Amino acid sequence: MISRLTVTTALVACLCLPAFADPDPKAWDSVLEEARGQTVYWNAWGGDPRTNDYIAWAGQQVQDQFGVTLEHVKLSDTATAVSTVLNEKAAGRTEGGSIDMIWINGANFAAMKENGLLFGPWAEDIPNWSLVDPEANPALVSDFTVPVEGLEAPWSMARVVFYYDSARLPEPPRTIPAFLDWASANPGRFTYPQPPDFLGTTFLKQALLGLVDDTAPLYAPVEAADYDAVTAPLWAYIEALTPHLWRQGQAYPQNGPAQRQLLADNEIDIAISFSPGEASAAIANFELPDTVRSIVLDGGTIGNASFLAIPFNANAKAGAMVVANYLMSAEAQLHKQDAAVMGTPTVLAMDKLSPEDAAKFASLDLGIATLSPADLGPALPEPHPSWMQRIAADWEARFGVAQ
Amino acid sequence: MPSLEANRHAWLRLAPRLTIAVLLLPVGAGLAGVLAPAFGWYPALGGTNLSLDPWRALFAWPGLGGAIWLSVVTGLGATAISLLITVMICAAWQGTRAFGVIERALSPLLSVPHAAAAFGLAFLIAPSGWIARALSPWATGWDQPPDILITQDPWGLSLMAGLVVKEVPFLLLMTLAALGQVPARRSVLVSQTMGYGRMAGWVLTVLPRLYAQIRLPVYAVLAYSCSVIDVALILGPTRPSTLSVQVLEWLSDPDLSLRFQAAAGAILQLALVIGLLLLWRGGEAVAARLGCAAIRRGHRFAADRAARTLSMGLALIAALTVGLGILGLAVWSVAGFWTFPDLLPDQFTWRNWTRQSATVTGTALETVMIGAAATVISIGLTIACLEAEYRHGLRQTRRALWLLYLPLLVPQATFLIGLQTLAIGADLGGVRSTVIAAHVVFVLPYVFLSLSDPWRAWDSRQGLVAASLGAGANRILWRVRLPMLLRPVLAAAAVGFAVSVGQYLPTLLIGMGRVSTLTTEAVALSSGGDRRLIGVYALSQTIMPLIGFALALALPALLFRDRRGMLDRG
Numbered sequence: 001m002i003s004r005l006t007v008t009t010a011l012v013a014c015l016c017l018p019a020f021a022d023p024d025p026k027a028w029d030s031v032l033e034e035a036r037g038q039t040v041y042w043n044a045w046g047g048d049p050r051t052n053d054y055i056a057w058a059g060q061q062v063q064d065q066f067g068v069t070l071e072h073v074k075l076s077d078t079a080t081a082v083s084t085v086l087n088e089k090a091a092g093r094t095e096g097g098s099i100d101m102i103w104i105n106g107a108n109f110a111a112m113k114e115n116g117l118l119f120g121p122w123a124e125d126i127p128n129w130s131l132v133d134p135e136a137n138p139a140l141v142s143d144f145t146v147p148v149e150g151l152e153a154p155w156s157m158a159r160v161v162f163y164y165d166s167a168r169l170p171e172p173p174r175t176i177p178a179f180l181d182w183a184s185a186n187p188g189r190f191t192y193p194q195p196p197d198f199l200g201t202t203f204l205k206q207a208l209l210g211l212v213d214d215t216a217p218l219y220a221p222v223e224a225a226d227y228d229a230v231t232a233p234l235w236a237y238i239e240a241l242t243p244h245l246w247r248q249g250q251a252y253p254q255n256g257p258a259q260r261q262l263l264a265d266n267e268i269d270i271a272i273s274f275s276p277g278e279a280s281a282a283i284a285n286f287e288l289p290d291t292v293r294s295i296v297l298d299g300g301t302i303g304n305a306s307f308l309a310i311p312f313n314a315n316a317k318a319g320a321m322v323v324a325n326y327l328m329s330a331e332a333q334l335h336k337q338d339a340a341v342m343g344t345p346t347v348l349a350m351d352k353l354s355p356e357d358a359a360k361f362a363s364l365d366l367g368i369a370t371l372s373p374a375d376l377g378p379a380l381p382e383p384h385p386s387w388m389q390r391i392a393a394d395w396e397a398r399f400g401v402a403q
Numbered sequence: 404m405p406s407l408e409a410n411r412h413a414w415l416r417l418a419p420r421l422t423i424a425v426l427l428l429p430v431g432a433g434l435a436g437v438l439a440p441a442f443g444w445y446p447a448l449g450g451t452n453l454s455l456d457p458w459r460a461l462f463a464w465p466g467l468g469g470a471i472w473l474s475v476v477t478g479l480g481a482t483a484i485s486l487l488i489t490v491m492i493c494a495a496w497q498g499t500r501a502f503g504v505i506e507r508a509l510s511p512l513l514s515v516p517h518a519a520a521a522f523g524l525a526f527l528i529a530p531s532g533w534i535a536r537a538l539s540p541w542a543t544g545w546d547q548p549p550d551i552l553i554t555q556d557p558w559g560l561s562l563m564a565g566l567v568v569k570e571v572p573f574l575l576l577m578t579l580a581a582l583g584q585v586p587a588r589r590s591v592l593v594s595q596t597m598g599y600g601r602m603a604g605w606v607l608t609v610l611p612r613l614y615a616q617i618r619l620p621v622y623a624v625l626a627y628s629c630s631v632i633d634v635a636l637i638l639g640p641t642r643p644s645t646l647s648v649q650v651l652e653w654l655s656d657p658d659l660s661l662r663f664q665a666a667a668g669a670i671l672q673l674a675l676v677i678g679l680l681l682l683w684r685g686g687e688a689v690a691a692r693l694g695c696a697a698i699r700r701g702h703r704f705a706a707d708r709a710a711r712t713l714s715m716g717l718a719l720i721a722a723l724t725v726g727l728g729i730l731g732l733a734v735w736s737v738a739g740f741w742t743f744p745d746l747l748p749d750q751f752t753w754r755n756w757t758r759q760s761a762t763v764t765g766t767a768l769e770t771v772m773i774g775a776a777a778t779v780i781s782i783g784l785t786i787a788c789l790e791a792e793y794r795h796g797l798r799q800t801r802r803a804l805w806l807l808y809l810p811l812l813v814p815q816a817t818f819l820i821g822l823q824t825l826a827i828g829a830d831l832g833g834v835r836s837t838v839i840a841a842h843v844v845f846v847l848p849y850v851f852l853s854l855s856d857p858w859r860a861w862d863s864r865q866g867l868v869a870a871s872l873g874a875g876a877n878r879i880l881w882r883v884r885l886p887m888l889l890r891p892v893l894a895a896a897a898v899g900f901a902v903s904v905g906q907y908l909p910t911l912l913i914g915m916g917r918v919s920t921l922t923t924e925a926v927a928l929s930s931g932g933d934r935r936l937i938g939v940y941a942l943s944q945t946i947m948p949l950i951g952f953a954l955a956l957a958l959p960a961l962l963f964r965d966r967r968g969m970l971d972r973g
Contacts, residue, residue: 043916046927049758049936073916076927079655084827084915086659090447091827098833098915111659115448188550194641196656251555252641257932265531266547266743286740286752287933389658401466401643 023318025125031318036067038319043081044103046074047257050281054342057335062326068319073099078108085117085311097313101320104152104309106144106198107385112309113151119310119317121150126321128328129153133349139305140347144382145219152307153324156336157345159376160206160301163279163369164270165263167291172270174298176210180237183244189269191245193259194252194400196392203272204391205383206302208234218383222390231391235398242399249399264288276376277343280367284340293369296377303379305347330357339367345376416795418787422847423806425784429822429844430813434673436821440666448659457663461671464664466643471675474646477559477639478629478679481566486621488567488721489574491714494605495707498588501715506579508722512572513898514948515725516905518926519941521565521637523728525554526735526934528561531743533731539744548743555640562639566631568721570624574617580856581616585609602711603704607694614687619804620852623811625683626676630814633907633926646672647816654820669817676814729945736938755935762924763943770920770947773835773910774903777842778896781850784843785895786885788851789858794876799855807851810844815908823912833915841909850899857891887969889962893955901948921947 023031040062046052052072059070075081081102088097104112112118123129132154134141140154141147164172173182183190193200209215211233217225242249246268253259260278262268264287273279273294282288308324310317326332330353333346343366350358366372439445443454461467496502512520527533531548539545554561587609594604614621630647639645644652650672653665735741739750756763791797822841826832861884869879885892910923919927925940963969 041917046924047932049928049933052762053758071917074919074924074927075916076929077655080911080916082659083654083662086447087824087827087832090445090824093827093830098917107658115659196652247550247552250552250557250642253932254636254641255932259932261932261934264740264742265529267531267550285933286738286750286935289740289742397465399642401469 022119023321025122025321028127031321032066034318035316035322038316039069039071040100040316040319040323041071041073041098042101042103042320042323043073043075043078043084043099045076045078046072047076047255050285050342054336057341058323058327058332061332062323066322066326068316068322070323078102078104082108082112082117085112085313086115088311088313089115089117094313096315097311098315099311100314100316101323102309102311103155103306105304105306106382107388109143109148109152109307109309110146110385112311113146117312118151119312119314120152122310122317122321123148123153123324124150126153126325126328128325131328131330131348131352133352136349137305137347139303139379139381142381143307144304144388145384148307152309153328154305154307154347155324155327156306157303157347158274158306159276159296159303159345159379160202161273161276161278161294161296161371161376162270163263163273163288163292163294165289165291166293167289168266169269172295174295176207176237176297179207180241180244183241186269187244188246188248191247191249191252191259191262191268192272193255195395197255199256199259199272199274200252201388201392201395202274202302204234204238204395205388206272206297207237208391209302209380209383210297210299211237215380218387219381221384222386227390231394234391235394238395238399260287263292275343276345277337277339277367277370279369280339281343283369284367290368294371296371296375300378300380301376302382304382330354330360334360334364337361337364337366339365339370343367343370345373415787415791418784418791419797419803422784422788422851423803426810426844426847427806429841430810430818432825433818433820433822434813436824437666437669437817438821440663441670443663445663445666448662450663457667460664461667464649466649467646470643470646470649471671473559473640473643474629474672474675475679477562477566477635477645478625478676479683480559481563481570481628482621482625482683484563485567485570485574485624488571488714488717489578490606490610491602491710492571492575492718493578493582494602494610495711495714497582497605498591505715505718506575509572509575509718511949511952512569512722512725513576514901514945514952515569515729516922516941516944516948517565517569517631518633518637518905518907518922518929519732519945520569520725520728521634522929522934522937522941523730523732524561524565524568524724525637526731527724527728528553528564533727533746536744536746545744554638557640557642559639559645562635562645564724565634565638566628568725569634570628571718571721574620574624577617577620577852578613580853581613583856583860584616585612587613598703598705600703600705600707602707607698611691611694618687619808622680622683623808625679626812626814629676629679630672630816632816636926637929646675647814650816666820669814669820672814673817676812680812729942732934732938732941734938735934736942738935738938755939759936759939763921763939766919766921766924767943767947769835769918770904770922773839773842773918773920774900774947774951776839777846777903778850778899780839780843781847781899782854782892782896784847785851785854786858786892789855790880792859793863807848811848819908819912823915826913827915832913833917835914835918838910838914838918841913842903842906845906845909846899846902849902850895853898854891854895857888861888889969890955890959893958897948897951897955900951904944904947 023034025031044055055072062068062070081099085099132140173179192203195201195204212230217230253262256273259271260282263271279288279292279294283290283292310320314320333348336342336344337346350361441457443450443452443456492505496505530551530553535548590608591604594608595601632647632651635645635648643649646668650665650668653661736755737751737753738748739752741748826837831837865883866879869883905922907922907926910918910920921940921944925944928936928940
């Protein structure tokens with residue numbers, strides 16, 4: 001009797017659970033219905049007040065339009081969210097998890113995908129996916145070369161730019177070798193965030209791309225390449241650069257914002273950023289002088305996309321999909337690209353938008369220090385994440401523990 | 404009725420054990436939860452075999468030697484310097500009017516959270532900081548800040564300074580509490596009549612007896628200094644950083660396999676603290692021997708004027724540093740654009756505050772709720788323990804005192820990581836009540852330490868009088884003892900509340916990001932580096948405990964305004 005009951009329960013569970021536990025984005029109306037009244041805990045980096053304000057604004061919109069309550073869980077590091085999901089899996093909590101949506105990309109995404117911590121695929125089935133063009137913008141379906149496969153939805157584009165104070169530095173360097181020449185002539189006026197900070201590692205990748213002749217090996221896992229031979233020019237370059245860095249390379253800013261503070265304090269003259277609108281926004285926020293301008297390097301800079309993912313055990317999957325879909329809408333993307341709000345480039349393809357929406361994007365004021373999409377030039381794709389991890393570890397061994 | 408009374412007494416009798424359990428269970432459970440992954444056991448990550456691989460990975464990390472060395476040097480250095488300054492101040496000035504001035508200048512520093520003090524110090528001493536701005540370019544000739552390494556220096560000097568300015572007030576308070584049990588004045592007087600200098604007399608006659616009383620607080624300072632995270636993040640070097648910061652970094656690395664290594668590192672951190680405590684203990688014996696040798700040699704050290712001035716100077720520098728640092732943060736919180744070498748911002752604006760007002764209010768409310776609940780629970784348990792001790796003639800053993808200090812001696816990072824896993828397993832993570840419970844673990848020891856001495860010092864003849872008038876034990880407690888001890892109870896509550904406000908790791912790890920207080924918000928924002936926002940949050944975070952202390956002072960004055968006798972009593 002007991003065993004039969006157990007078997008029946010198990011069968012019923014097998015048959016029914018997937019059906020009503022997981023909302024199906026292809027049936028969007030039922031997703032909307034299920035989402036109404038849900039609370040979505042969105043774990044997102046909380047270190048930038050303008051991003052926080054934007055998330056609060058989006059929360060108000062989804063509340064008004066879809067009846068979804070959005071709670072921003074402010075993280076100092078996205079990996080905290082990854083470890084929370086991991087801990088929940090360890091504790092056997094396969095549903096009703098504490099995180100509904102994560103702002104994620106790159107290595108964190110690769111780690112979650114590899115460990116089966118993500119819900120989906122869902123991202124290519126939500127309505128506003130029709131507004132993006134993955135063929136023209138391959139970064140939307142390949143996150144640091146790792147196939148996205150519908151496990152996360154893009155909501156922001158990012159591009160490497162350098163910003164500098166034109167009052168102190170009229171002619172900034174525009175190639176990686178030129179940075180070394182300039183730094184040797186002006187010691188102590190340049191630095192980069194300390195790897196493994198993603199921006200610092202990005203500088204190393206950008207330098208590597210600017211120093212090697214053949215970039216093809218960087219787009220496959222590092223194990224497939226002759227790592228030492230490929231990275232030799234990078235280490236020779238960093239070796240030569242380090243004595244001319246801020247504090248002779250004895251200390252580094254811990255992240256991008258700390259590096260921005262150094263520029264504001266007149267300690268350095270040029271800084272790397274992953275957000276083309278950062279300088280304009282910082283000027284508006286009194287954080288940088290209004291003489292700051294942005295440049296990109298000759299030959300292009302690294303570009304990638306930021307995504308939204310839903311953990312496998314999320315409590316409000318329908319609500320999270322509704323929020324993600326809203327964040328990909330023309331309305332939300334337009335607000336975000338406004339220099340007064342965030343100044344972040346959109347993920348949407350202009351030719352897929354209605355003419356009215358496309359016109360609104362065309363007439364946006366990007367801000368005094370922001371390059372136009374044409375001036376940004378070509379985007380270089382991100383190398384495979386295994387390169388990032390190997391290079392960051394190698395940098396640490398060579399330069400990070402030198403005492 | 405009598406049976407109810409008896410039951411209540413039975414409950415009271417259990418209070419000490421309950422208190423010990425409240426402190427010990429989380430620490431023990433957390434340790435177990437981190438020990439398993441340190442030896443390869445972490446099923447969710449595919450670790451189902453016990454192995455030494457995490458340790459091999461840990462020892463293969465090239466920065467390990469440097470990180471351990473740094474933790475050892477800053478831990479020992481900050482503790483030794485803090486203790487030295489505290490002893491110098493007491494030896495030079497105890498019992499004089501100047502001592503009261505020093506006490507009043509240093510005690511507000513207790514309520515300044517560590518992170519806020521560290522931020523303030525960092526802005527003060529950086530090459531582009533406030534001191535350099537005040538002197539540039541007219542005195543220094545600097546149009547742009549000099550490229551010299553001050554904060555994040557590889558020797559950890561600025562990190563030590565950040566710890567010392569916060570630990571001196573703590574040790575001083577602990578010393579003051581203990582001084583009541585040592586006949587200091589008479590001892591110094593006797594030694595002075597024998598020709599000893601004031602300081603030498605104090606060090607040779609008072610300190611040996613006093614040190615036994617403040618040994619555990621000193622150990623707590625040592626354990627804290629060697630495993631601190633927030634201060635090290637702000638002021639410490641990064642190539643490599645201290646072991647505890649590195650462990651937290653591994654823990655938050657996208658490469659999840661580093662968590663095994665992080666667990667091993669957390670255990671190593673615990674071993675390091677234990678090793679340092681033993682080393683310190685050995686140092687105590689050496690110091691005692693040196694002291695005896697000094698006594699035998701008979702040198703009187705009568706000329707101590709310079710040392711006395713120096714100690715006064717050091718105390719004032721500590722107070723001034725934190726005060727100016729907080730002032731700097733206050734200016735940043737209303738600053739427009741402000742660059743080197745301007746002494747003040749180009750323009751002032753309230754925008755940083757108005758933009759944050761909703762978040763600050765919300766998180767401040769959460770901070771108060773958690774702090775108040777943790778404090779009330781801790782006060783309740785403490786009074787129950789002390790009352791049980793009084794009614795049943797129990798005595799606090801040395802072992803019980805050690806247990807009380809255990810949460811302060813075991814590095815937070817070590818056991819909180821394990822505790823988080825367990826909290827999630829029990830479906831208790833991310834809930835306010837669990838965070839409160841975690842705060843109690845850290846609040847309770849401080850509340851107990853602040854309240855136990857005044858409680859025990861209460862003249863029990865008052866109780867005898869009340870009993871002879873027919874009052875029962877409970878009535879005596881509620882109508883006589885508590886009103887008479889209202890001041891120390893409120894002071895202990897203010898200390899407990901301040902401790903709760905300052906908690907970063909317990910709130911972050913047990914609250915799982917869903918419970919945010921002013922401190923977690925401030926540290927999350929600090930990763931964004933915007934000094935204006937750091938200013939807003941660090942100030943709010945500092946004001947909170949100050950309100951608590953102000954209430955603790957004002958309430959008795961208000962309640963007893965027409966009872967002078969109650970006001971005079973300490």
